Structures are given as C-alpha cells and as structure tokens.
Amino acid sequence: MIDYENLVNRNVKRIKPxxxxxxxxxxxxxxxxxxxxxxxxxxxxPWHIREEGIQSxxxxxxxxTPNRGFLKLRAEISNFLERHYTVKYxxxxxILVTVGGSEAIDLCIRSLVNPGDEVLxxxxxxxxxxxxxxxxxxxxxxxxxxxxxxxxxxxxxxxxKITDKTKLLVLPYPNNPTGAxxxxxxxxxxxxxxxxxxxxxxxxxxxASLTYGAEPHTAFSAIPGMQERTILVNxxxxxxxxxxxxxxxxxxxxxxxxxxxxxxQFAIMSxxxxxxxxxxxxxxxxxxxxxxxxKQYDMRRxxxxxxxxxxxxxxxxxxxxxxxFPSVRSTGLTSMEFCERLIRSQRVAVVPGDAxxxxxxxxxxxxxxxxxxxxxxxxxxxxxxxxxx
Amino acid sequence: MAMEQLLELLQDxxxxxxxxxxxxxxxxxxxxVKAVKRYEKEGVIKGYHALINWERTEVPxxxxxxxLRVSPQKDTGFDEIAGRVMNFPEVESVYLMSGxxxxxxxxxxxxxxxxxxxxxxxxxxxxxxxxxxxxxxxTKYKDGGVIFAGDxxxxxxxxxxxxx
Numbered sequence: 001m002i003d004y005e006n007l008v009n010r011n012v013k014r015i016k017p018x019x020x021x022x023x024x025x026x027x028x029x030x031x032x033x034x035x036x037x038x039x040x041x042x043x044x045x046p047w048h049i050r051e052e053g054i055q056s057x058x059x060x061x062x063x064x065t066p067n068r069g070f071l072k073l074r075a076e077i078s079n080f081l082e083r084h085y086t087v088k089y090x091x092x093x094x095i096l097v098t099v100g101g102s103e104a105i106d107l108c109i110r111s112l113v114n115p116g117d118e119v120l121x122x123x124x125x126x127x128x129x130x131x132x133x134x135x136x137x138x139x140x141x142x143x144x145x146x147x148x149x150x151x152x153x154x155x156x157x158x159x160x161k162i163t164d165k166t167k168l169l170v171l172p173y174p175n176n177p178t179g180a181x182x183x184x185x186x187x188x189x190x191x192x193x194x195x196x197x198x199x200x201x202x203x204x205x206x207x208a209s210l211t212y213g214a215e216p217h218t219a220f221s222a223i224p225g226m227q228e229r230t231i232l233v234n235x236x237x238x239x240x241x242x243x244x245x246x247x248x249x250x251x252x253x254x255x256x257x258x259x260x261x262x263x264x265q266f267a268i269m270s271x272x273x274x275x276x277x278x279x280x281x282x283x284x285x286x287x288x289x290x291x292x293x294x295k296q297y298d299m300r301r302x303x304x305x306x307x308x309x310x311x312x313x314x315x316x317x318x319x320x321x322x323x324x325f326p327s328v329r330s331t332g333l334t335s336m337e338f339c340e341r342l343i344r345s346q347r348v349a350v351v352p353g354d355a356x357x358x359x360x361x362x363x364x365x366x367x368x369x370x371x372x373x374x375x376x377x378x379x380x381x382x383x384x385x386x387x388x389x
Numbered sequence: 390m391a392m393e394q395l396l397e398l399l400q401d402x403x404x405x406x407x408x409x410x411x412x413x414x415x416x417x418x419x420x421x422v423k424a425v426k427r428y429e430k431e432g433v434i435k436g437y438h439a440l441i442n443w444e445r446t447e448v449p450x451x452x453x454x455x456x457l458r459v460s461p462q463k464d465t466g467f468d469e470i471a472g473r474v475m476n477f478p479e480v481e482s483v484y485l486m487s488g489x490x491x492x493x494x495x496x497x498x499x500x501x502x503x504x505x506x507x508x509x510x511x512x513x514x515x516x517x518x519x520x521x522x523x524x525x526x527x528t529k530y531k532d533g534g535v536i537f538a539g540d541x542x543x544x545x546x547x548x549x550x551x552x553x
Contacts (some may be wrong), residue, residue: 038547299398299413306412369547372402376409 008311018355020306023339027349034348034378035370039176041241042369043296046121046289049240049282056277065273067250067265069097073276076283077249081234083287085208085219088229093254096261097271100234101206101248106132107260108202108231108250109168113138117167122153123357124325125172126204127320133137139165144359147327150316151180162193168200171220174207177356178325178364181211184218191223200256201230206248209239209290212298213319228253231260238321239290240368245275297322300368300375307379308366311386322369325353329362331389338364345388346381368378396433397425398460401534403437440533450497452481452526453504455512457492458519467491479507483503490522 005013027033044050068074074091081087089095098104105128113119115137121129122143130140141161145151158169171190173182194201203220205303210216221227235248250260282289299317308315308326315326328338335352342348351367353360368375391553394414398405407425428434443450459470469484474494475483484493493514498504505523513521530538 040547042545042547295394302412302415303409347502372405372409372413 011135014113015134018127023336023343023349023352023355027341027343030343030347032372033347034381035345036368036375036378037351038367038369039241040322040369041238041293042371043241043293045240045242045245045278046282046286047287047353048279049242049289052281053245053274053278056274061277063273065097065270066274068095068261068271069204069271070276070280073097073280073283074249076280077251081219081232081335082091083249085217085222087221087232089251089252090254092112094251094257095251096257096264097276098235098248098250098264099268099271100237100246101233102128102267103202103264104233104235104250104260105129105202105204105246106135106232107263108252108256109133109138110136110231110263111256111259112168112200112202112231114167118163118165120158120161120166120169120199122157122170122172122361124151124175124177124261124353124363125170125356126176127356129170129172140169141166142359144357145178145180146359147316147363150187151175151325152177152182153190154186155193158190158193162197162199166197166199169194171201171203173203174211174217175207175322176207176321177323177351177353177360178363179318179321179323181199181213181217183215185224187218187220187223191220191226193343194229195225198230202233203230204233206233206235207238207321208234209323210294210297211320212294212301217320231256236279236282240286241289241293242275242278242282245278245298246272247275247279276387279315297368298371300370302368303372304368304375304379307375308382311379311383313382313386320369324366324368326366327363331386333389334359335364342382342385346385348381348385392424395421396428399425399434399437402431408547440535442529442537444528444537449499451499452495452497452528452529453501453508455494455496455525456505456522457494457507457510457512457540458490458521459492459517461491462517470515473515474512477507477511479504479511482516 006054055124071091074095077095078089078091081089095172109132113136117138118141119133119138120143122145126333129224133140135174143157143161145153156266174179201220205219208217219232221230221232231250233250235244304324305317308324312330313328315324328335331338337352339350339352351365352362353365407421408418411421429518432504437551442496461467462469471483471492474480479496479498481497486493496504496507498507512518
C-alpha cells in the first residue's frame with residue numbers, strides 16, 4: 001500500500017475543501033429540491049455564437065492556436081474593452097486569452113507573488129484567491145467588507161491592512177457573492193491608496209457586464225494612473241452565458257502579461273480553438289445579447305430583493321452580478337443552520353454566506369439565474385419556512 | 390411605463406400578478422393595473438391562455454394548416470372571405486399571406502378525418518375559395534416560443550460545480 005498522504009505536496013493537501021461541499025451533499029440526496037444556488041446563467045449561449053463554434057468544427061479548425069489566443073480574438077477583446085469601458089489595450093502584447101477567468105486569476109497571482117508577499121483579499125468573495133495565493137507561497141490578508149458599506153471596499157479598510165510586505169490587491173467587483181459594485185468614486189479612493197503604497201491590483205471584473213444601477217461599470221484601469229498597475233480579468237462565462245466554453249482573458253502591462261503567457265504556454269498551451277471562434281463572434285456581435293440578458297436579470301433581481309425584504313430577510317440592493325446576499329441574523333440561526341433547515345423543511349437550496357469568507361457568516365447567497373416562475377415558487381417556500389421558525 | 394417590457398413580460402408569463410409585474414418593472418402596482426386595463430380596452434391585449442401540450446394528454450386532438458387560394462372580392466378584398474372562415478369555431482387562426490396562396494388557416498379537431506370533412510364541406514364550399522391544400526401537423530416541436538419535443542426540452546444541468 002502506498003502512503004500517498006506523505007508523498008503528495010503538503011501545500012495542496014493543506015488547502016481546505018470548499019465550505020459549500022457539506023451543504024451540497026445534503027442537497028444531492030433529496031428530491032424535489034428547488035435551487036437558488038448556482039453561479040452560472042440559466043440562458044444558453046446565444047445561437048449565433050454557438051453556430052460559430054459548430055462551424056469551426058465543421059471546417060476542421062481543430063489545431064492549436066497561438067499561445068496568447070488568436071490575434072483576431074485579442075483585437076476584438078481590445079475593441080470590446082474600449083467600447084464598453086474606455087480602456088485601451090494593445091492586442092499584440094497586452095491581452096492573453098485564458099481558459100476562463102479562473103485561469104487568468106491563477107496566472108496573475110503566480111506571476112506576481114514571491115514567497116512571503118502579502119495579498120490583500122476583500123471578503124466575502126469568490127473562493128479561489130486564498131488557495132492560489134497560498135500555493136504561490138504568498139500570505140493572504142483578508143479585508144472584511146461590511147454590509148453597512150454595501151460590501152464595498154473602503155480606502156480606510158484597505159489602508160489598515162497594508163504592511164511593507166503588501167504586493168497585490170485583489171478587487172473582486174461586481175462581487176460574487178454579495179452583488180456589490182464599486183462606484184467610480186470608491187475606485188478613485190482606493191486608487192489613491194494603491195498609488196501611495198505602490199501596489200499592484202488584480203481586478204476581477206468577470207461580472208462587469210451585469211451592472212444594474214444608475215452608474216455603468218467602471219474598469220479599475222480606467223482610473224487615471226491605474227492601468228499600469230492593474231491586471232484586468234474578464235471573460236465570456238457570465239456576460240455571454242458561455243461558462244462551459246471556458247473562455248476568459250487578462251489585460252494588463254505587457255511585462256506582466258508576458259510572464260503570465262509563459263506560465264500559460266506550459267500549462268495550457270492555448271485556450272480551446274472552437275471556443276475562441278465562438279468568442280470572436282461574441283465580442284463582435286454579442287452586445288445585444290448582453291443587453292437582453294441583463295434586462296432579464298434586472299427584473300428578477302427586483303423581484304427577489306422585494307420578496308426577501310418583505311418576508312423580513314433584510315438585503316441591501318445589489319447592483320451587480322446575479323446574486324443577493326440577505327442577512328439571516330433575524331432568524332437567530334447561523335448561515336449553515338439556516339441553509340440546512342431551509343432545505344430539509346422546504347427543499348430550497350441557497351448557499352451559506354460563510355462559504356465566501358468568515359465575514360459572510362450571518363448571510364446567505366441567493367442566485368437569481370432562474371426563471372421568474374422558479375424564483376416565485378422558491379420565495380413562497382422560503383416564506384413558509386420563516387413562518388415555521 | 391416601458392410598454393414594450395410590460396407586454397413582453399405578459400406574453401412570456403401571463404400569470405404574473407400586478408404586484409409582481411410592478412416590482413419587476415420598477416413601477417407602482419396601480420399604474421400596472423391601469424396600463425393592463427387600458428391595453429385590454431384598446432385591444433392590444435387580446436386575451437390570456439395556457440400553452441398546452443395536448444400530445445401529453447389523453448385528449449384526442451388533431452391540427453392542420455390549410456392553404457386557401459381565394460379570389461378577392463370587389464370592394465372588400467380578402468376581408469369578407471376571411472370573416473366567413475374565421476367564424477367557424479374549428480378555426481384557430483387565419484392569416485393573410487404573401488406568396489403562393491392567400492389565407493393560411495389553422496384548424497383543430499378531434500381527428501384528422503374530422504378536419505378533412507370540415508375542409509371539404511365548410512371551407513372549400515365558400516364562394517370565392519378557389520382551392521384548398523390541407524397539411525396535417527404531425528408533432529409540435531415548438532409552439533408559442535416554448536419547446537415541446539421531449540428530447541429538446543429544457544433540463545437544468547447546472548449545479549455540479551462547487552466553486553462558481
């Protein structure tokens with residue numbers, strides 16, 4: 001018998017399993033569960049985009065692409081970023097096409113962090129930043145954002161966590177799981193601190209297209225002086241309902257993109273070819289799809305926020321992504337207890353907030369990537385659950 | 390109020406309550422009620438009905454698309470004949486078409502032979518109808534914007550990824 005425990009990499013072994021797992025194990029053994037738990041669009045990829053992928057296969061376009069991705073795709077991404085966020089990136093040297101936004105995050109952290117470097121990570125947030133930082137030998141430093149600040153990162157919270165070892169700030173906005181967005185003025189305040197302490201910024205803007213408030217999304221690199229310090233991560237999964245295609249990208253200073261490309265070429269070689277063909281179409285002719293889906297999400301967002309608030313689960317109005325993050329403190333239950341009892345009693349699945357960082361305790365993540373009908377039924381069941389308590 | 394959006398929502402899902410519609414549109418409930426009443430009165434909203442996949446029921450039901458070629462009447466054009474056609478309760482829809490024929494008529498009945506009889510006895514005999522061609526519907530893959538056919542029906546396969 002081989003003793004794998006002592007043979008494998010200690011750091012990988014040490015990474016904690018996702019906190020969502022235990023809860024999903026319960027959900028999986030039950031029938032008739034109505035879920036508000038997934039983090040991906042319920043829309044299918046728009047047909048004209050799928051067709052381009054199909055056509056690339058029919059034409060036998062099945063080889064590798066350049067490591068960085070097709071230049072044509074990088075050019076279209078560059079156009080897209082300029083068209084939507086008024087930021088300019090050189091397709092030749094400042095854009096790398098990756099296997100989803102997640103790969104771009106991984107490459108970015110590994111390319112920047114030396115052992116002992118501190119990486120600032122606002123929470124609640126997507127679960128990957130901490131383990132990737134740890135794997136790179138870096139030290140994750142958590143910044144707990146607060147409901148009373150609409151889960152935005154404030155300059156003061158940032159300032160308090162900076163030491164002489166601080167290297168990188170992760171900016172995960174629009175935010176999963178809270179739905180928080182950073183307004184331009186919030187970004188400007190953060191930018192001042194970043195500048196003063198000579199930090200680099202990984203701006204994870206994967207939900208940028210899904211911003212609902214009065215103010216459109218501002219890319220962090222659009223703040224004067226920030227482009228040279230920022231690695232912008234975005235992709236096609238959320239904006240174009242293309243999660244399964246695994247298509248993302250990073251845009252940033254050519255020196256950093258160059259390093260990321262080096263890692264990418266050894267680990268991945270190049271992002272999937274058919275997905276890149278589809279992605280070109282998405283960038284060129286997909287703006288209407290984004291608008292359509294955004295409109296649908298926005299209506300569901302209002303419906304669910306109103307429903308939750310009127311049943312007594314207080315939530316601030318989320319302005320981005322496709323999540324609401326209500327507080328469940330009024331029930332006296334922990335996040336996990338709330339979720340477990342809700343699913344056992346009314347068979348509605350939502351995700352405990354502490355899965356996204358300790359400060360998510362007392363909240364749950366509810367996704368509205370579901371049809372109106374589905375959402376209405378789930379809300380009815382949740383209301384019944386609250387009455388049982 | 391964004392009229393287009395209200396109508397689109399109702400077209401997709403007519404059972405939404407005025408309160409739900411109001412929240413989704415960011416409008417007041419009483420304004421939604423008023424708007425819907427007005428659309429009904431103006432004939433913009435012509436009715437509400439359920440989209441039923443009869444193939445999943447035991448109820449015998451057949452549908453056919455009938456192409457009618459007709460000679461338009463002086464003064465009234467196609468209107469008069471269309472009016473006579475649409476009076477039959479068996480007739481579900483009547484469209485005036487461009488192209489190879491004039492009126493497209495969908496007819497429902499219990500069986501195909503019921504429909505065949507109806508066409509030969511009722512439609513073909515109307516003054517001004519020059520010819521009919523009956524096409525029976527064998528299965529409905531998609532109707533009213535919704536996919537009916539089993540293999541293509543929407544299945545939610547999401548939720549297998551634990552870190553999204």
